[in-house]
Amino acid sequence: MIPELGHYALVLALFVALVQSTLPLVGAATGNAAWMAVARPAAVAQLALITVAYLALTWAYLVSDFSVLNVVQNSHSAKPLIYKLSGVWGNHEGSMILWVAMLAVFGAAVALFGRNLPPTLKARVLSVQGMIGVGFLLFILITSNPFIRVVPAPPDGNDLNPLLQDPGLAFHPPFLYLGYVGFSMAFSFAVGALIEGRVDPAWARWVRPWTLVAWSSLTMGIAMGSWWAYYELGWGGWWYWDPVENASLMPWLAGTALLHSAIVVEKRDALKTWTILLAIVTFSLSLMGTFLVRSGILTSVHAFAVDPARGVFILGLLLLATGGSLLLYGVRAPGLKTGGLFAPVSREGALVLNNLLLSTATATVFIGTLYPLFLDIVGGGKVSVGPPFFNATFLPLMIPLVAAMVVGPMLSWKRGDLPGALGRLGAAGAAVLLSVLVTVWLTGGPLLALVGIGLGIWAIAGSAVEVAERVRLFRIPLRDSWTRAAGLPRAAWGMTIAHAGLGIAILGMTGTSAWVxxxxxxxxxxxxxxxxxxxxxxxxxxxxxxxxxxxxxxxxxxxxxxxxxxxxxxxxxxxxxxxxxxxxxxxxxxxxxxxxxxxxxxxxxxxxxxxxxxxxxxxxWIWIGAVIMVAGGLVSLTDRRLRVGAPERRRATPPPAAQPAE
Known part of the structure; x- marks a missing residue:
């Protein structure tokens, strides 16, 4: 009975998603406030229904209900409780339930907490989110129903894949999916803004917190997957440029570019169309990762071995979402009002360079991952693109990226002073020189390892110098510096922490690669x-x-x-x-x-x-650095300015009470 309840809840969720994706959109176009208002209860109802379905499947796993085919294929009565719970998402069908549940969580969060959003934009954003929900709910009900019964029920199940019976892999997928699905919110905001024909600094401030949540979650998911591969597979490595690993890295790179690009929109009202494009591309890469894992075209320890017909359905969703949004972008983006101008040497210019390098790195990983698959499809034979290709093409792009990452925050908006910024980074440069000399003395090299050590120290020391400059350390009394530090925006602290975490991770990657x-x-x-x-x-x-x-x-x-x-x-x-x-x-x-x-x-x-x-x-230090990067993202999220663009509310000062006449 409970599995049928879960199945029925999914069907109802599909109909609610259909309403959410149509009525509010029409209401926004016609100015019908009542239809626009449907978006909020529809998003909440969709979350409630999908939660019922998820709990129903979880119950089937907990009680070992082997009359449900999904439980038979992925569980066993002797399996520990934690893996019965993680087994819910440790398979294709269950993981898609988790996917749509997280999609509904983001939609409901905007519906409930996006009170400061303009009503028309909110309606359009939730409608786009509803359209994504329609696609994936149809996918589950048509090709991947987790509630199919098996008659007669076997006495026990086939157990979960032993590689997934590990704490690291138990919690790696939820973080990964939270990152993938989280970028759908930036996508929905981008498409909603294109329909509305308006992108401004307020829009960027509304987008950034959702992008930060997705980026932080995906960072943690990738780090947990890397840690699992390190200790579970027995080969002593932490990254192998596996196609499924690359599928998670690509949206992370594009999402990092999106975060930085949104800052320019918010601060300088520039790079609007580019930021919209990045939001579309980032979520499209997330969908592509879903396609690669579930299409059956990859052989990987990370991939689900499923019917390739399911991959065709996801490919259709990918083409529809990406193609439709890019078509809308081509029509509406030229009409968006351009923002302010800036000199090449400026903080905006540094962020543009950051975006160019990250985009090039993403394209490099994209080509290296998909080229062998494309060549095989067109009959060109099988080729292998492995670590040598990525090490020779991807890593050189990271050197100028990290170098510019430290200099950028030292530049002024609109027009910067590069010699002055480099001069203020003298202490960081001295730290780099000292670290390289110590490394040469201890190990003698090699050259690339010295470059990696220098870059890691540059990122860490540069972050410290940037904070010292902000609080005018040693130039004013220490108490005043402390006061200035306490008054710094939390988003600034989050950026500094994340950049330092990246430097620590670079040191870890360099050390284990060069001197293992x-x-x-x-x-x-x-x-x-x-x-x-x-x-x-x-x-x-x-x-x-x-x-x-x-x-x-x-x-x-x-x-x-x-x-x-x-x-x-x-x-x-x-x-x-x-x-x-x-x-x-x-x-x-x-x-x-x-x-x-x-x-x-x-x-x-x-x-x-x-x-x-x-x-x-x-x-x-690889995983310590990753955790610090996530901490930086979470600190930034606590910044009041990023809470859906809401200005801080202040209580009005009551008028003084009238004095009685004497």
């Missing part, structure tokens, strides 16, 4: 080896330790350094009997400056086990 030490050995209990100054003793192996729905072989490795004990690491090789699949659970000893990483491989015929040993300098 690895060794793959066949070892038996009692064998010893050394790696990066650590002595490693393979003490013993405990086979067939039963835990939950899997059994495991657990190795015990004692780590010492110069005779002093450091740690005991216990990597595992797990065997999931239902799925008949083995996974690797690496054991990691971290000092927060480096990681010692041990993964237990397959056993050999002689009794020896394949053991993978890695020493990764600075690798924890």
């Amino acid at each position: 030490t690895e060794d793959i050995k066949a070892m038996k209990p009692g064998d010893r080896t050394t790696l990066a100054g650590y002595e490693i003793l393979f003490e013993d192996l405990r086979p067939a330790v039963v835990a939950g729905n899997y059994s495991a072989d657990v190795g015990r490795f004692r780590i010492t350094r110069d005779g002093a004990p450091v740690a005991v690491l216990t990597p595992e090789r797990r065997s999931y009997n239902v799925q008949r699949m083995t996974t690797t659970e690496a054991a990691i000893h971290t000092t927060w400056v480096s990681d010692l990483y041990i993964a237990l491989g397959d056993p050999g015929q002689t009794g020896a086990w394949t053991v993978r040993l890695y020493h990764h300098p600075l690798v924890p």
Whole structure:
């Protein structure tokens, strides 16, 4: 009964979305306030109905209702509770329910909290959001219904993919989807503004908080996916330019450009048409990522193995959303009023350079990801585009991007003084020089590693110098500087924190790429080896330790350094009997400056086990930096000015009471 209730709720949500996508739009065009007002209750009702559907599917997983085909295919009675919950979105059908639920959350948030939006713009934005909902609800009901019954019900299920039975992958998809879907709000605002024919600084201020939410969520989702790949797959890497990894990176790059471009619209009323285009492209790239994962054209540990016919449906949605919005853009964008002029050397100019480099980087990843697929489709044969291509084309674009990222905030709006800005960054330049010299002294290179270390320190020190300049540190009394720091806009603090977090992540990427030490050995209990100054003793192996729905072989490795004990690491090789699949659970000893990483491989015929040993300098800083970047985005979100463009309300001062006559 409950699964049927969930299915019925989805059908009702589709009809509500149809109403939301039509009546308010017509009302805005005809000036009918009553029809425009339908958008708000429709968006809330759609969220309520999709929530019912999501909870119904969750209930089926929690009680192991194996009369539901989706539960049979992705769950098992012995599976731990956390993976029963994450199993709801750990498959194609359930993940699409999560997708439309988040889509409805964003729509309802605008409906409930967008009180300061002009009524016509609000109606049009919610109508566009409703159209997106119609497309995906149709997709679920026609091709991906998660409530299909199976008769007779089997006694147990097929279990969840063992690679997904991990805390990192349990929460990675929700953050990723929150980022993907969040950009739909910027898309809806862009299309709504094109229909209305008006883009102004207030519009940019309304768009920025939704874009910040999406960008921060996608940053966290990508970081969690990278961390999962690092410790779960057993190869010691954190990024491999996998097509599905690239599918999440592209909207992140475009979304970063959108955030910076919206600042120019808000502050200088310029780059309007470019910002609208970025909003369209960013969400289109999010849709493309959805298509790649679910079309069946990719073979990846991240991809859903599904019927390619579903990919055709999503491709149709992608073409309709992208093609329709670009057609509207071509018709209406030339009529948008242009903003103020600015000199090439200015803060606006730096942000334009930022956008050009980010857009070029996005195009580079786009071509490298889709070119092999396109060539295969047209019969040109199979080619492989891997890390060498991306390292040779993408990374050089990041060098001027990070360099300009620090200089830009030091320039004035409209017309800047480049020599003066560079002069104020003298302390940051000195920090870069010192860090490079220390790196040469400690490691001797290589050259690209020195460039990476210099860029990371430049981003961190430059962010600190920028704050010091704002508060006039050491030029006025310390108490006054503290007062100025407390009065800085939170969006400015968020920018500084995010830029510094990027610098920390760059240091981590550089360190582990340039100075990783690895060794793959066949070892038996009692064998010893050394790696990066650590002595490693393979003490013993405990086979067939039963835990939950899997059994495991657990190795015990004692780590010492110069005779002093450091740690005991216990990597595992797990065997999931239902799925008949083995996974690797690496054991990691971290000092927060480096990681010692041990993964237990397959056993050999002689009794020896394949053991993978890695020493990764600075690798924890990749994820520390990513978390700091997310924190920067969240700090910016607390800025009152970004709350849907709402000015701060002040209570009117009451008139003084009349004095009684004496």
